[in-house]
Amino acid sequence: MTAPTAAGCAAPDQAAPLPASLDLEKETVITGQVTAESGEVVPGAYVRLLDSTGEFTAEVVTSAAGQFRFFAAPGDWTLRALSRFGNGDTTVTAGRGVNEVAVTVALA
Amino acid sequence: MSRDTALVSAEWAEKNLDAPGVVFVEVDEDTSAYDTGHLAGAIKLDWKTDLQDPVRRDFVNKDQFEALLSERGIGNDDTVVLYGGNNNWFAAYAYWYFKLYGHRDVKLLDGGRKKWELDARPLVKDPVTRPATRYVAQEPDTSIRAFRDEVVAAIGTKNLVDVRSPDEYAGRLLAPAHLPQEQAQRAGHIPTALSVPWSKAANEDGTFKSDDELRKIYADAGLDDNKETIAYCRIGERSSHTWFVLQELLGHRNVKNYDGSWTEYGSLVGVPVALGDEPGEA
Numbered sequence: 001m002t003a004p005t006a007a008g009c010a011a012p013d014q015a016a017p018l019p020a021s022l023d024l025e026k027e028t029v030i031t032g033q034v035t036a037e038s039g040e041v042v043p044g045a046y047v048r049l050l051d052s053t054g055e056f057t058a059e060v061v062t063s064a065a066g067q068f069r070f071f072a073a074p075g076d077w078t079l080r081a082l083s084r085f086g087n088g089d090t091t092v093t094a095g096r097g098v099n100e101v102a103v104t105v106a107l108a
Numbered sequence: 109m110s111r112d113t114a115l116v117s118a119e120w121a122e123k124n125l126d127a128p129g130v131v132f133v134e135v136d137e138d139t140s141a142y143d144t145g146h147l148a149g150a151i152k153l154d155w156k157t158d159l160q161d162p163v164r165r166d167f168v169n170k171d172q173f174e175a176l177l178s179e180r181g182i183g184n185d186d187t188v189v190l191y192g193g194n195n196n197w198f199a200a201y202a203y204w205y206f207k208l209y210g211h212r213d214v215k216l217l218d219g220g221r222k223k224w225e226l227d228a229r230p231l232v233k234d235p236v237t238r239p240a241t242r243y244v245a246q247e248p249d250t251s252i253r254a255f256r257d258e259v260v261a262a263i264g265t266k267n268l269v270d271v272r273s274p275d276e277y278a279g280r281l282l283a284p285a286h287l288p289q290e291q292a293q294r295a296g297h298i299p300t301a302l303s304v305p306w307s308k309a310a311n312e313d314g315t316f317k318s319d320d321e322l323r324k325i326y327a328d329a330g331l332d333d334n335k336e337t338i339a340y341c342r343i344g345e346r347s348s349h350t351w352f353v354l355q356e357l358l359g360h361r362n363v364k365n366y367d368g369s370w371t372e373y374g375s376l377v378g379v380p381v382a383l384g385d386e387p388g389e390a
Contacts, residue, residue, distance in 0.1 A: 003363065013140075046222055048312065049285050055308035057273045058285035061141075072285045073275060082312060084228050 015063035024097050026062040030100035031069040034062050034081045034088075042105060045083035055059030068103075081105050109201045111319060114203075114356040115218050116189055119234055122190075124247025125149050125347065131182050133219070135192040135202040141221065145231030147191070151180050155198040155345070159205060167248075167373075173209050174245045184212070191217035191224070194345075195307075195314045203349040203356075204365055208253060210246025217351065220312040252351070254338045254364035259349060259381055264390025267337040268301035269329075271350045272370070276342070277303040282374075283342060293374030296381040299388040300341070304329045306346040307342055309353045322353055322389070333360065340366040340373070 004081075018029070027079045030089065034042040047068040048059045053073060058091035060068050072094055072101055079101055116124075120377040124130050125148045132150035134142045142152040153159065156227040158176055161168055168176065182188060188206060192199035199220055206214045217224070224231070254262075262268055279295035297303070308325050316322070331337065336356060339347040343347055344367030366373075373379065382388030 044225065046226070051273070051275060053274070055274050055305060057281075058273060060286045061193070070285045071283075071287055073280055080312070082222075082226060084226055 013063065014060055014069055015065060018069075026096065028074050028094050028096050029069060029096060029098045030063045030072050030077060030079070030101060031067065032079075032092050032103060033066045034083070034103045034105060035066060035070065036085050037104060037106045042081070042083050042085055045081045045105065047103065048080045048082070050078040050080060054057045054078065072090060079103050096101075109356040109359055111316075113209055114215060114352070115316065116215050117218050118229060120148065121139050121189060121217050121224075129186055130189060131186045132191065132217075133180075133182070133202070135190055135198045136194070137198055141193050142222050145233055146236075147224070147238055148230065148232045148234070150191075151182075151236050155201065157300055160201065162199055164376060167205070169210075169211065170245045170247065174243050177243035177245070178241050181241055182243060183241040183243060184189070187213040187215065189215045189217055189320075191220045193221045194218035195222060195310055195349070197345040197349055199305075200352045201345040204348045205253065207250050210249060212376075219313055226313055230276040244364075250366055251362075252355070254340075254366040256366075256368055256376065258364075259338055259340070259366050259368075259373065260376075262338055263380065264300045265333045265335075267331050268298050269331065269337060269339045269347075269350060269354075270297045270301040270303050271306040271339055271341045271347050272297075273305055273307075274303060274385065275302075276370075277305075278385050294370060294381055296373070296383045297388075298373060299380045299382040300390050301382075301387060302329050302331060302387070303341075303387070304331070304350070306341070306349045309350065316353065316357060319357060322358055326354070326358075330359070334361040336364070338364045338366050340368045340369040343367070344369045387389060 034045040045062045045066045048069045051057050062068050078091050081103045086105045088105040090103045091102045132147050133148050135153045137155040139154050189198040277297045339350045341347040351365040354360040
């Protein structure tokens with residue numbers, strides 16, 4: 001797997017370390033882990049980043065350790081996770097740098 | 109074209125995995141998804157290494173496309189069913205690409221990998237090889253592909269549809285938010301382009317919304333059915349998704365995909381750019 005690249009649009013490996021070239025004074029990174037109600041991590045979950053109006057902005061698939069990562073902008077965001085174990089939402093007010101967020105999924 | 113001819117459901121696909129004359133093709137930018145499990149019998153195409161010229165920024169030419177499909181074992185008479193990750197962005201791009209080179213029977217799997225995985229349908233890791241064919245492509249159909257000069261000329265005259273996220277349209281982001289944002293080109297959108305994010309056309313499981321819902325989305329956005337339409341995004345894959353909706357599901361005519369998209373337009377010298385949430389003036 002390669003480091004995140006803007007050459008294409010595919011979601012890069014969510015477990016890869018942040019590339020050294022990344023300027024965290026400019027980037028707003030929203031990252032975290034998806035877990036089930038039992039506390040187990042959920043790999044292969046689809047995590048959707050929705051903007052402050054609820055509009056879809058991006059989507060990634062969680063790593064083997066249930067991790068996800070977005071490069072957004074400062075502001076209010078919703079993270080919505082879909083998985084075969086159920087779905088879940090979390091909101092975050094992100095600032096520049098790394099913003100850690102946890103999302104729990106449960107069957108409705 | 110219509111939903112009945114252009115789209116297949118996951119149920120249909122699961123029942124037809126072994127059907128003769130049907131070839132399932134997974135299309136991703138990063139084919140590691142395919143390697144972790146794919147539909148039984150499906151082959152893979154790499155959006156970048158298989159479908160882009162390695163030197164120039166352009167498609168592979170007709171000879172290269174013929175060699176690729178022949179080597180992968182796709183025949184001219186096969187029904188090609190495309191699917192992939194990223195809500196079928198790259199599969200929709202490949203659909204448009206197969207149409208460009210005149211493949212007769214090509215379909216998209218509604219919901220792509222995501223719907224398939226959320227349904228917990230089976231994925232396998234077995235390597236797949238198909239006997240080689242002698243594929244013959246048509247000359248590229250440029251009635252569905254827009255180039256930059258045509259896009260500049262379309263400002264204020266044709267429908268321009270920007271299908272990126274609202275933050276990319278307004279110039280607050282330069283790339284989808286799963287990617288780093290540092291880019292060379294300018295931020296913003298083509299003046300007079302309507303903002304209709306591709307995602308409005310899809311349900312959260314990746315399937316397309318109903319024809320009635322889709323018609324309402326573009327009507328509410330102000331798309332004029334009497335005009336030609338050019339869709340664009342950042343590199344042309346999300347706009348393939350919208351091209352598919354407008355031309356293949358809703359049956360609009362004269363819809364083009366501008367695959368140069370923002371990475372080309374936003375780097376051009378001297379062209380107008382609009383910032384903010386409004387389309388702007390011609």
